[in-house]
Amino acid sequence: MEQENSKTYKIVEVCLLAGKIMLQSGGETYRVEDTMTRIANAFGIYGSHCFVTPTGIIFSIDGVEPTKLVRIVERSTDLKKVTVVNSISRKIASGELELDEAYQRLKAAEKADYKFPIWIQIAAASLASGCFLIMFQGQWKDFIPAMITGGIGYPCLLYFDKLARVRFFAEFLSSFIMGLIAALLIKIGIGTELDKIIIGSVMPLVPGLLITNAVRDLMAGHLVAGLSKGAEAFLTAFAIGAGIAVILSFR
Incomplete structure (x- = not known):
């Protein structure tokens, strides 16, 4: 027994x-x-x-x-x-x-740690930022500025996430830095369309998996999990938007 x-x-x-x-x-x-x-x-x-x-x-x-x-x-x-x-x-x-x-x-x-090395993650985020800019009908001359912005902002997210242990502040600060870098690139004449550069660079921060899981859980009848994941995705999107809004409010 x-x-x-x-x-x-x-x-x-x-x-x-x-x-x-x-x-x-x-x-x-x-x-x-x-x-x-x-x-x-x-x-x-x-x-x-x-x-x-x-x-x-x-x-x-x-x-x-x-x-x-x-x-x-x-x-x-x-x-x-x-x-x-x-x-x-x-x-x-x-x-x-x-x-x-x-x-x-x-x-x-x-x-086990199956994640890619940090430098590969940063390179992928940087390349993805430029590709998202083109997908959102940006100009090819803004491809490099978007890569620079995304390539600097993503490691900031990783750093602040380890430093603060609060995902909201990490996303807010990293998006703030991305907006600041994009604005500086525009000011010195490297970039042309600020909105497209910002949109492309913040896309690697968007909680796509959270949103997908929230919808799938709601459809499967897991209302508590679906709503909580949806709330987490909303807070993440709000943090990203708030960081960019601070920069745009000073332009």
């Missing part, structure tokens, strides 16, 4: 770990709940219940105490981790992985 309870608790730990990794890495709420339920079913637990919000996961099994809660403090975008957990859950469902091996692989995935 004690051994059976120990195995059940280990299954709960595996389910919670898989859900935690996916939620922290940008996975949708319904995908997290579905993955946790499938893992539990694969190990013979059919009476599982999970409730997922952007800041926490509650998981329980019928007849087993206690219900467990995992707090989600930090969230980022790392879809590679979501893919890895999906792959592990599929192998569990097909019977290829035992309980202990699955737990070890999930722990390894949690510790």
Whole structure:
């Protein structure tokens, strides 16, 4: 009996770990709940219940105490981790992985860093800024100014995010710096269209994944998660807009 309870608790730990990794890495709420339920079913637990919000996961099994809660403090975008957990859950469902091996692989995935090096992220943000400018019908002579603005503003976002630990202030300050750089480039005669340069450079800051997940969660019936993610996306957009508005108000 004690051994059976120990195995059940280990299954709960595996389910919670898989859900935690996916939620922290940008996975949708319904995908997290579905993955946790499938893992539990694969190990013979059919009476599982999970409730997922952007800041926490509650998981329980019928007849087993206690219900467990995992707090989600930090969230980022790392879809590679979501893919890895999906792959592990599929192998569990097909019977290829035992309980202990699955737990070890999930722990390894949690510790792994699949993100690109910082310099590649900055280069991609810079190039994307110039491409967004062209997409929004900007002039080709503003392509380089947009790249410069985005290439300086994005590392500022990474720096302020680590410094302040408050995403709102990091986005506000980085967009403020982007607007300031764009205005300076216009003043010294390098750029021509301030609005297009600003729009192109701030696009890498736009919370596209948050907005997408909010809509998908709302459509899937996860109203609490959908509304909270929508509110977070709105605050991010507000912070970006406020930083740019400060610059424009002084022109």
